[in-house]
Amino acid sequence: MMEAELERCVASFYPGATGVTGAAKLSGGASQETWSFDIVHPAGTIGAILRRAPKGYGASPTRAAGLDAEARLMQLTHDAGLPSPRVLHVLGPADELGTGFIMQRVEGETIARKILRDAQFAKARPVLARQLGQVAAGIHALPLAQLPKLRRSTATDEISELEREYRSFDWPRPVFELALRWLRGHDPGPPDRITLVHGDFRHGNLIIGPDGLRAVLDWELAHLGDAMEDLGWVCVNSWRFGEIDKPVGGFGSREELFAGYEAAGGRVDPERVKFFEVMGTLRWGVMCCGMMQRFRVGPDHSMERAMIGRRASETEIDLLRLLAPREK
Amino acid sequence: MQDEPTPIELTRAVADFLRNEITPMISGHNAFKLRVAINTLDLVTRQLTLEQGGDAAEAARLAQLLGAEGSLIELNRMLADKIAKGEVDLQTRGLAEHLWQTTMDKLAVDQPNYASYRRELGAK
Numbered sequence: 001m002m003e004a005e006l007e008r009c010v011a012s013f014y015p016g017a018t019g020v021t022g023a024a025k026l027s028g029g030a031s032q033e034t035w036s037f038d039i040v041h042p043a044g045t046i047g048a049i050l051r052r053a054p055k056g057y058g059a060s061p062t063r064a065a066g067l068d069a070e071a072r073l074m075q076l077t078h079d080a081g082l083p084s085p086r087v088l089h090v091l092g093p094a095d096e097l098g099t100g101f102i103m104q105r106v107e108g109e110t111i112a113r114k115i116l117r118d119a120q121f122a123k124a125r126p127v128l129a130r131q132l133g134q135v136a137a138g139i140h141a142l143p144l145a146q147l148p149k150l151r152r153s154t155a156t157d158e159i160s161e162l163e164r165e166y167r168s169f170d171w172p173r174p175v176f177e178l179a180l181r182w183l184r185g186h187d188p189g190p191p192d193r194i195t196l197v198h199g200d201f202r203h204g205n206l207i208i209g210p211d212g213l214r215a216v217l218d219w220e221l222a223h224l225g226d227a228m229e230d231l232g233w234v235c236v237n238s239w240r241f242g243e244i245d246k247p248v249g250g251f252g253s254r255e256e257l258f259a260g261y262e263a264a265g266g267r268v269d270p271e272r273v274k275f276f277e278v279m280g281t282l283r284w285g286v287m288c289c290g291m292m293q294r295f296r297v298g299p300d301h302s303m304e305r306a307m308i309g310r311r312a313s314e315t316e317i318d319l320l321r322l323l324a325p326r327e328k
Numbered sequence: 329m330q331d332e333p334t335p336i337e338l339t340r341a342v343a344d345f346l347r348n349e350i351t352p353m354i355s356g357h358n359a360f361k362l363r364v365a366i367n368t369l370d371l372v373t374r375q376l377t378l379e380q381g382g383d384a385a386e387a388a389r390l391a392q393l394l395g396a397e398g399s400l401i402e403l404n405r406m407l408a409d410k411i412a413k414g415e416v417d418l419q420t421r422g423l424a425e426h427l428w429q430t431t432m433d434k435l436a437v438d439q440p441n442y443a444s445y446r447r448e449l450g451a452k
Contacts, residue, residue, distance in 0.1 A: 172404040172407070174430075177408045177412050181414065243443075244443045244444055303368055310371060311438065314444070316434065317445055320431055321444055324418055324424045326428065
């Protein structure tokens with residue numbers, strides 16, 4: 001049934017396409033789904049991905065950029081020569097597939113443990129941190145005038161938002177309190193220049209091949225703000241998957257990340273990056289607590305969600321390592 | 329008084345059964361879910377084993393730090409509140425040590441294989 005719907009949609013925008021095969025749902029929550037499928041064409045099969053909110057799920061959460069904005073950002077990134085899938089089609093009402101878009105499927109790996117351990121990525125690992133820096137600089141240099149409408153968020157806003165969410169759980173966490181105090185005391189204020197911020201620049205949203213970074217995905221949390229936020233977030237210990245001495249995704253150093261960023265024309269402020277690393281660590285901790293809340297009150301009564309609640313303590317030890325390191 | 333075997337012995341027996349007898353029979357997404365289930369039981373076993381001692385020591389440290397008495401959750405609320413107001417901070421004698429010990433005790437239950445925890449355990 002999904003293939004028939006996709007076939008009708010593909011026929012409307014892809015001249016010469018003769019059909020759709022292999023439609024498979026890759027992931028799906030209540031409000032958003034990802035499908036993989038192949039477009040059959042006389043010139044060769046084209047791998048495609050559908051990212052959509054099914055019919056009846058129009059409204060996105062307030063922090064989300066929205067699927068139309070995601071498509072626009074992905075296309076802009078692709079057009080700027082940065083690693084990104086090409087957008088093939090933005091869904092309209094006539095498609096009757098809900099809201100969302102269809103993009104070219106980029107082959108590669110997003111699972112961190114494979115990227116950090118498998119032999120096929122051995123040549124990619126040493127160059128990834130620098131590549132990530134270069135690509136982040138490219139993203140941050142995209143002209144604001146071309147961007148879709150996005151929420152604007154400063155460090156001060158983010159701290160308040162984190163505090164509000166943490167307090168809503170009504171469960172005392174002295175380490176989170178310490179982190180909130182630290183963040184308020186070290187708030188760097190608005191940056192000199194407001195830029196596009198990807199908002200979730202880390203393992204899981206980066207397609208890696210044996211040759212290195214192939215695509216940046218998932219613009220759901222994109223916003224306007226401080227470019228250093230993306231560099232801090234990618235250094236959060238939670239994305240190092242055990243390789244804790246390699247701050248960038250468990251594969252590289254801050255120096256490599258920063259060098260790539262500056263080689264591509266960006267300017268790094270290491271103090272701000274550190275601030276956003278602390279904020280990102282707390283944010284992941286608050287998100288873990290949020291998952292546990294949804295496990296308790298929501299429809300998703302799964303063990304996985306419950307167990308993520310027990311990972312908040314990982315961010316507490318990481319916050320202590322950042323804010324109150326012990327004498328070695 | 330409840331009879332033996334203890335909850336620790338029971339959860340451990342179930343986890344061992346799932347690990348040794350059922351895991352080889354399951355594949356795909358259910359194998360992933362089974363691993364999560366076993367991890368969950370292992371966590372419960374660790375908590376049943378360690379919680380009493382950890383909680384008692386934490387309560388004693390909090391009472392000392394705050395000069396107050398109360399249940400563990402009340403004391404933690406008090407401490408959280410004092411940190412939020414800036415009445416205690418990392419310069420306060422005993423606070424850093426208390427937070428470190430409490431967090432280490434949490435990790436010993438939640439994620440004893442977490443790399444930061446193992447590093448800190450070794451550094452101590």
